[in-house]
Amino acid sequence: MRWYQHLFWKFFLTIWLISAIGTGLTVWLVQSVAEHRQSLVLLETRARAQAELILERYERGEADTREALRDRGQHREMRWRPLPLWIEDSASGKALYEMPRPAPDAKHSFRFEVTSPSGRRFLVIAALPPEGFYLEKILAFMVSAQAVFVLFVSALASLLLSWLIVRPVNQLRRHARDLYTQQNLSSRAADGLSRRSDEIGQLAREFNQMANYVEDTLTAQQRLLQDVSHELRAPLARLQVAAGLAEQRLGEGDATAARINQECERLDGLIGEILSLSRLDRTDPGGETFQLQRALEELVADARFTHPQRQITLEVEPAGLQLAVNPLLLQRSLGNCLSNALKYTPVESPVELRASRVRGGLEIRLRDHGPGVSDELLQRMTEPFVRGSGGHGDGYGLGLSIARRALERLGGRLSQRNHPDGGLEQLLWLPEAVVR
Amino acid sequence: MSGERLLLVDDDVELCELLADYLGHEQFEVDCCYSAESALQRLRQGESYALLILDIQMPGASGLELLQQLRPSIRTPVIMLTGRGDEIDRILGLEMGADDYLGKPCNPRELLARIRAVLRRSGQEPEQDSLFPERPLEEQGIRLDPGLREVHIGQETVELTSAEFNVLAYLMQNAGQILTKEQLTERVLHRKLTAYDRALDVHVSRVRQKLARVLGSDIEVIKTIRSQGYQFVRSRG
Structure with a gap:
């Protein structure tokens, strides 16, 4: 996931953007309306004062008002640049004081009446200043202290909000992941989550119900399998002895008796595998420190013993590597992977076993030079009772499941991939904590 | 039998x-x-x-x-x-x-x-087997008496089970030679070695432990020869 694909940042950016634009716009509007009003009041005061001055002089009969006004030196009363004004006699409508231009229309001006000292009423028209450039105003606003403040506060608010939403979701996700990757069936949403009264609380409670259901189902299935297998063993043991008795009577080498024995052994093998699969969960993963090289040599020696014509190479780097786990679990796991590799590859092809330190732990690579496996099988090959084609047909599809479970029991992980140069590569990884 | x-x-x-x-x-x-x-x-x-x-x-x-x-x-x-x-x-x-x-x-x-x-x-079936030496053996201060089926180190008696005794006897009789696991399993346990068969290894390690209890753990009389088998180290001189 890239950073922008995270729910947190999506929430954060959306909330931030919307709240910053919303707040900023409101602040800006309020501010500009207030400014506008203030400037109108100021303008009217100035226009009124100017008009009153003109009218006063006009009625005193002083010289041409226009000239008088232009001559600013003589009229100290006016401290600002004169505004463009149009003054009409309200009664006659005769223009008293005119600009060269015609008076602007109502939209671009404002009008008010002034009473002259003699009591006559005059209409004054004042031009509104032209509107300022908007973009300029906005840009000016954006670098203003208000805008920075708005951005900062809305960033804080959106951080808080997205954290509040995303944190419980992430917690719940961790529990869900625990449930299937760690095989931790007892993983449940924490109390803090499931006690919430909102939708997240509901989700947490529903997750817990689902986890209960999964745990119950899986435990019951495992127990059933184990009980059935265990109970099957006693009659099978008797069956084998009974077959032996029949063989005694029929004479050794009797085909039927041999066949019964063969099928008994198959059944026994299958039951044994199922039992050892379910037993793994109760095996203690800890153990004393041992030499990895020696353990692997034993394993390879066993494999050479059962497959004397195969070429199996072993390499441990560094040679003195020591592990502190239950060696039986490791040998079980690797042994099953190895016999799987030997079973599904041509007799003349070599099998390479290489153990090495990697960052974060230990990696054992088991590479064969067989045909590899299909992508579909690659996904499913460590599931129970899944078998590849091309073996000798006497397996039960449990070997790699046992290998995976045994390794997971040690805190490790088993994965398979097709090697780019052909053949299957099985990777057994163990965490740093068990390497000495 | x-x-x-x-x-x-x-x-x-x-x-x-x-x-x-x-x-x-x-x-x-x-x-x-x-x-x-x-x-x-x-x-x-x-x-x-x-x-x-x-x-x-x-x-x-x-x-x-x-x-x-x-x-x-x-x-x-x-x-x-x-x-x-x-x-x-x-x-x-x-x-x-x-x-x-x-x-x-x-x-x-x-x-x-x-x-x-x-x-x-276990010796129930008397000697058609040449496994056992007639006379007592002595190597590295360990005295093994096949007649009494007893092992002594100095004044101390080492208690061994019959399988452990046989392992030690065969190794001592062939002191200095490397014996493969196949040989040992066949001669001592009287059966073929099978894959994942740890019986012999466990017997050897038990013998080692019991000897070390008397000899001290720094003296290694039975050596593991990697990917070959076991060897009883011959006394010097």
């Missing part, structure tokens, strides 16, 4: 009857006990057997507990029947002094072969 008395300890009554029947056809006399407690009682009463066949998984006291109570005072050879895949039980059993193990359920013919092998090497 006909007419040997065997004691079969297993909680499965029907299986015991069938096995007694089967082994009876092979000229063994089989007594059955259905719990560890009754077996212990019978043995304490002084009944003697050539061999015990012991199921590990029993309600009440397990076969391992029974074994623990028997050893070292009762030296009757023992074959354990363990559940398949119970490597830990097997190794524990061997370390406690069992002579061999067999996964259960098992082919009765295999059981018969193991019984015969254990009986042969």
Whole structure:
């Protein structure tokens, strides 16, 4: 996931953007309306004062008002640049004081009446200043202290909000992941989550119900399998002895008796595998420190013993590597992977076993030079009772499941991939904590 | 070897009857006990057997507990029947002094072969076997007396089970030579080495431990020769 694909940042950016634009716009509007009003009041005061001055002089009969006004030196009363004004006699409508231009229309001006000292009423028209450039105003606003403040506060608010939403979701996700990757069936949403009264609380409670259901189902299935297998063993043991008795009577080498024995052994093998699969969960993963090289040599020696014509190479780097786990679990796991590799590859092809330190732990690579496996099988090959084609047909599809479970029991992980140069590569990884 | 008395300890009554029947056809006399407690009682009463066949998984006291109570005072050879895949039980059993193990359920013919092998090497069947030297051996201060089946270091006696004694005797007789696991299994345990077979390794490691208790742990008289086998180091001079 890239950073922008995270729910947190999506929430954060959306909330931030919307709240910053919303707040900023409101602040800006309020501010500009207030400014506008203030400037109108100021303008009217100035226009009124100017008009009153003109009218006063006009009625005193002083010289041409226009000239008088232009001559600013003589009229100290006016401290600002004169505004463009149009003054009409309200009664006659005769223009008293005119600009060269015609008076602007109502939209671009404002009008008010002034009473002259003699009591006559005059209409004054004042031009509104032209509107300022908007973009300029906005840009000016954006670098203003208000805008920075708005951005900062809305960033804080959106951080808080997205954290509040995303944190419980992430917690719940961790529990869900625990449930299937760690095989931790007892993983449940924490109390803090499931006690919430909102939708997240509901989700947490529903997750817990689902986890209960999964745990119950899986435990019951495992127990059933184990009980059935265990109970099957006693009659099978008797069956084998009974077959032996029949063989005694029929004479050794009797085909039927041999066949019964063969099928008994198959059944026994299958039951044994199922039992050892379910037993793994109760095996203690800890153990004393041992030499990895020696353990692997034993394993390879066993494999050479059962497959004397195969070429199996072993390499441990560094040679003195020591592990502190239950060696039986490791040998079980690797042994099953190895016999799987030997079973599904041509007799003349070599099998390479290489153990090495990697960052974060230990990696054992088991590479064969067989045909590899299909992508579909690659996904499913460590599931129970899944078998590849091309073996000798006497397996039960449990070997790699046992290998995976045994390794997971040690805190490790088993994965398979097709090697780019052909053949299957099985990777057994163990965490740093068990390497000495 | 006909007419040997065997004691079969297993909680499965029907299986015991069938096995007694089967082994009876092979000229063994089989007594059955259905719990560890009754077996212990019978043995304490002084009944003697050539061999015990012991199921590990029993309600009440397990076969391992029974074994623990028997050893070292009762030296009757023992074959354990363990559940398949119970490597830990097997190794524990061997370390406690069992002579061999067999996964259960098992082919009765295999059981018969193991019984015969254990009986042969426990000396019940007198010497058609050249395994044992006539005269006492002495190497590295360890004195092994085949007649008395005793091992001494100085004044101390080292208690060994019959399988452990045979391992040590064969290694000492061939001191200085490397013996492969196949050779040792065949000559000492009287059967073929099979894959994932740790019986010999456990016996060797038990012998080492027991010797080290007297000799001190820094003296290594039995060496592991990597991917070849074991060797008893010859005394200097």
